[in-house]
Amino acid sequence: MTAGLGTAGQRRAKGAGRRDRRGDPSRGWLAKTAALARKDLIVEARGRDTLPPMMAFALTVTVLLAFTLPDGARVDAQVGSSAGSAPIADVLAGFLWVTVLFAGLIGFARTFEVERDEGAIDVLLLAPLDRSGIYLAKAVANSVFILGVQAVLLPAFAVLFSVRLGLGLVGVVILADVGLVAIGTLFASLAAQTRSRELLLPLLAFPALVPVFIAAVELTSDLFSGSRLDTVASRGWFGILIAFDIVFSVIGALAFEYVVE
Amino acid sequence: MITVEGLQVVFGRTVALSSLDLTLQPGVTGVFGPNGSGKSTLLRVLAGLLEPTAGRALLEGAPMRASDERFRARVGYAGHQPGLYARLTVRENLELFATLHGVGAGRVDEALEGLGLVPHAGTHAGALSAGFKRRAAVARASLHEPDVLLLDEPYANLDDDAAELVSAVIMRWRGQGRVALVATHGAKRVKAYASGSLILQGGRAVSHRARAPAEATT
Numbered sequence: 478m479t480a481g482l483g484t485a486g487q488r489r490a491k492g493a494g495r496r497d498r499r500g501d502p503s504r505g506w507l508a509k510t511a512a513l514a515r516k517d518l519i520v521e522a523r524g525r526d527t528l529p530p531m532m533a534f535a536l537t538v539t540v541l542l543a544f545t546l547p548d549g550a551r552v553d554a555q556v557g558s559s560a561g562s563a564p565i566a567d568v569l570a571g572f573l574w575v576t577v578l579f580a581g582l583i584g585f586a587r588t589f590e591v592e593r594d595e596g597a598i599d600v601l602l603l604a605p606l607d608r609s610g611i612y613l614a615k616a617v618a619n620s621v622f623i624l625g626v627q628a629v630l631l632p633a634f635a636v637l638f639s640v641r642l643g644l645g646l647v648g649v650v651i652l653a654d655v656g657l658v659a660i661g662t663l664f665a666s667l668a669a670q671t672r673s674r675e676l677l678l679p680l681l682a683f684p685a686l687v688p689v690f691i692a693a694v695e696l697t698s699d700l701f702s703g704s705r706l707d708t709v710a711s712r713g714w715f716g717i718l719i720a721f722d723i724v725f726s727v728i729g730a731l732a733f734e735y736v737v738e
Numbered sequence: 739m740i741t742v743e744g745l746q747v748v749f750g751r752t753v754a755l756s757s758l759d760l761t762l763q764p765g766v767t768g769v770f771g772p773n774g775s776g777k778s779t780l781l782r783v784l785a786g787l788l789e790p791t792a793g794r795a796l797l798e799g800a801p802m803r804a805s806d807e808r809f810r811a812r813v814g815y816a817g818h819q820p821g822l823y824a825r826l827t828v829r830e831n832l833e834l835f836a837t838l839h840g841v842g843a844g845r846v847d848e849a850l851e852g853l854g855l856v857p858h859a860g861t862h863a864g865a866l867s868a869g870f871k872r873r874a875a876v877a878r879a880s881l882h883e884p885d886v887l888l889l890d891e892p893y894a895n896l897d898d899d900a901a902e903l904v905s906a907v908i909m910r911w912r913g914q915g916r917v918a919l920v921a922t923h924g925a926k927r928v929k930a931y932a933s934g935s936l937i938l939q940g941g942r943a944v945s946h947r948a949r950a951p952a953e954a955t956t
Contacts, residue, residue, distance in 0.1 A: 512838065595820050596817060596820065596821050599787055603804055603815055604835070604838040605839060734805070
């Protein structure tokens with residue numbers, strides 16, 4: 478068969494064979510990134526070290542919060558004192574995103590734990606893959622974990638607080654998650670290099686997450702209180718969320734290389 | 739060829755490497771010395787994982803830095819820790835690194851066979867004995883047939899048969915222009931095939947000899 482290729486064909490075949498043995502590291506950024514993300518998900522599926530603690534935390538906090546609200550409270554009711562009151566939809570939106578934020582931090586803090594075992598971080602950093610690929614792979618895995626938590630948390634909110642779940646809320650959740658994960662993954666890589674990473678991560682991440690958090694709470698509050706999606710969209714919070722998602726994702730991908738060096 | 743110029747590494751008050759000047763010709767150089775002599779530190783610097791306090795290491799004139807993607811493609815490193823994912827099987831570990839290095843699946847089978855890992859290919863790396871982890875680490879480091887191979891104690895925890903397999907892999911890997919440093923306490927094994935030797939003590943090179951390639955055991 479090789480003879481039929483002629484001299485140029487033989488050279489090409491020989492070159493391909495050499496690449497197969499020595500590799501062609503410049504190709505396949507996406508395939509390499511996907512392989513790393515898949516690795517993190519397989520490791521989690523086998524070890525269950527990250528998602529169950531995140532879910533347990535989120536559900537425990539939600540049940541405890543349910544006890545703090547007045548009996549029979551509805552999303553259109555008001556809670557507060559004589560000094561002031563707030564619609565309960567605002568309070569629930571705050572509950573939801575504070576719970577997601579803290580559950581997310583549990584997961585983000587473990588972002589590089591799998592690499593700490595057996596010294597895999599050194600060989601990962603020696604892989605001929607642009608650092609942005611490692612960052613994206615970690616962000617994808619973190620997104621799956623946080624979406625997994627929300628897949629349990631949102632139905633729990635619907636049952637406990639009678640909030641309506643719709644496509645608008647799904648859109649808000651996805652947009653907010655992009656910002657949370659972009660920042661959380663970046664600061665997790667920074668905190669992972671320190672001994673007090675569990676303490677350092679919230680201190681670093683919280684200030685940066687404030688814009689995403691506020692936008693997510695505002696949008697969720699509007700949706701919980703029954704506003705139409707076009708009315709919610711007209712208030713501009715979607716634009717702010719998308720803008721921060723883009724800025725944080727670009728900063729995360731660019732800064733990651735300098736953080737891990 | 740690797741050139742090391744005025745290399746110094748200081749951790750706090752501890753001088754790990756001091757004013758090291760070396761030229762490492764293609765071939766295998768055994769790095770010997772007592773504990774704390776700077777063997778592992780030298781290998782980490784050459785892998786680009788550790789920034790020296792002073793001096794530099796050059797591969798064919800270019801700085802050896804892990805921040806350089808082209809350099810990363812040319813280096814294979816197995817440190818004290820095996821660098822494997824404990825919850826992936828040995829095969830999955832090698833397949834992952836094969837993908838990262840753009841190497842075909844055929845090399846994974848070769849690496850497993852070469853180091854006698856075929857019966858353990860489906861075992862989670864975390865469940866392997868220390869000796870098998872060491873073999874898997876050598877398989878991972880040499881998988882993409884790097885131009886620079888840096889092995890830190892590749893014979894640790896290995897029985898004689900396994901040590902022979904590791905030596906065979908290193909000897910098969912040798913080729914034109916390729917440079918390997920093998921840090922070990924088992925000088926006898928490495929001297930059997932090495933083309934050079936470097937003895938470190940207290941972070942300084944007390945002896946550096948290079949044999950002509952023909953003198954080295956083939």
